[in-house]
Amino acid sequence: MxxxxxxxxxxxxxxxxxxxxxxxxxxxxxxxxDGQEGLKIALERHPNLILLDLVMPIMDGMTxxxxxxxxxxxxxxxxxxxxxxxxxEKVAGAVELGTYEYxxxxxxxxxxxxxxxxxxxxx
Numbered sequence: 001m002x003x004x005x006x007x008x009x010x011x012x013x014x015x016x017x018x019x020x021x022x023x024x025x026x027x028x029x030x031x032x033x034d035g036q037e038g039l040k041i042a043l044e045r046h047p048n049l050i051l052l053d054l055v056m057p058i059m060d061g062m063t064x065x066x067x068x069x070x071x072x073x074x075x076x077x078x079x080x081x082x083x084x085x086x087x088x089e090k091v092a093g094a095v096e097l098g099t100y101e102y103x104x105x106x107x108x109x110x111x112x113x114x115x116x117x118x119x120x121x122x123x
Contacts, residue, residue: 002026002027003026003027003028003048003049003121003123004027004028004029004030004045004046004047004048004049005022005027005028005029005030005047005048005049005050005051005117005121006030006031006032006038006041006042006047006049006051007019007029007030007032007051008032008033008034008035008037008038008042008050008051008052008053008056008061008064009033009051009052009053009056010033010034010053010055010056010057011053012033014053014082014105015031015033017110018051018110018113018114018117019031021110021111021114022114026123027121027123030045030047033056034056034058035056035058035059035060035063036058036059036064037058038050038052038059038064039059039064039067039068042064042068042074042077043068043071043073043074046073046077047077048078048121049079049080049117049120049121050068050077050078050079050080051079051080051082051113051117052064052065052079052080052082052099053081053082053083054081054083055083055084061081061083065079065099069098078120079098079099080099080102080116080117080120081099081101081102081103082103082105082108082113083102083103083104083105084104084105084106101116101120103116
């Protein structure tokens with residue numbers, strides 16, 4: 001059975017770069033460009049893993065994460081934060097809400113992020 005990955009990031013280049021890495025994998029990739037769209041997709045499709053940016057228009061990632069955790073399924077949703085924000089308070093808040101990993105974009109290249117995702121999805 002295919003694993004489902006949801007990438008929630010307002011940067012199209014990030015969504016495309018990561019999505020293209022999974023074309024040959026047993027992973028279905030869903031994308032959203034803001035937290036509001038991401039939350040809707042997450043609650044409808046229940047992805048195996050959500051890759052979530054924090055700084056986005058309409059609804060930011062922390063708001064989406066908070067709303068997701070209020071949902072029965074969302075309480076247990078697996079999430080990796082991938083953002084440019086390295087603010088210690090935001091990191092602590094994300095960890096408190098049960099994220100798997102907090103990655104700062106400038107410190108990671110695409111293949112490293114892909115490997116983290118594969119590890120989490122047991123691929």
